Amino acid sequence: MVDQTAALPHAVPDAPAALRWTGRVMSGLVVLFMAFDSTIKLIKIAPVTESFAALGYPDTLARGIGALEAVVTLLYLIPRTSVLGAILLTGIMGGAIASHLRLDDPLFSHTLFGVYLGALAWGGLWLRTPALRALMPLRRFL
Numbered sequence: 001m002v003d004q005t006a007a008l009p010h011a012v013p014d015a016p017a018a019l020r021w022t023g024r025v026m027s028g029l030v031v032l033f034m035a036f037d038s039t040i041k042l043i044k045i046a047p048v049t050e051s052f053a054a055l056g057y058p059d060t061l062a063r064g065i066g067a068l069e070a071v072v073t074l075l076y077l078i079p080r081t082s083v084l085g086a087i088l089l090t091g092i093m094g095g096a097i098a099s100h101l102r103l104d105d106p107l108f109s110h111t112l113f114g115v116y117l118g119a120l121a122w123g124g125l126w127l128r129t130p131a132l133r134a135l136m137p138l139r140r141f142l
Contacts, residue, residue, distance in 0.1 A: 014130055023127025027076070030121040034073040034089070041066025055099050068092070076121065083132065086125050093118045 014020070040048050041062045049059045072092060076085025093114030100111040126132050 015127060015133070019127050023124045023129075026120050026124030027128065028124075030089070030117060030124060031073055031077055033117065034069055034076075038066045038069035038073060041069065055103065057099075076125075079129075082125055082129065086121050089121050090118050 015023075044059070044062050044066075048062050052059045052062055069092060072085055072088040074085070075081040076089055078085070097111060097114040100113075105111050126136065
């Protein structure tokens with residue numbers, strides 16, 4: 001197995017176990033939410049149809065969006081494709097934010113939920129991936 005951090009200019013050591021587990025839990029929460037959300041769209045239950053109508057989207061889009069969410073969540077779950085999955089997940093969350101902004105939905109509970117989920121996804125990925133920490137290091141500001 002090839003060490004992926006060896007080629008990075010600033011190799012970062014593995015995080016302590018507590019941080020890695022925190023990252024896994026954070027990522028797990030994102031995966032659980034996205035799995036639930038994609039599943040209810042794929043089976044197209046009444047609340048999904050109602051929410052699509054409230055957002056101004058035809059309910060015929062629900063299954064396609066649910067399938068897209070499932071694929072993106074799977075990409076996020078696989079370590080080799082997790083960064084691509086996080087990027088695509090961020091795009092999906094951006095669309096959700098735009099939909100809620102357009103309707104002037106409540107800011108903290110509806111509109112910014114995508115920001116919360118995206119921060120949880122990227123934070124979890126950052127904590128559990130040494131290569132990502134090397135690419136985006138946190139530095140002290142003194």
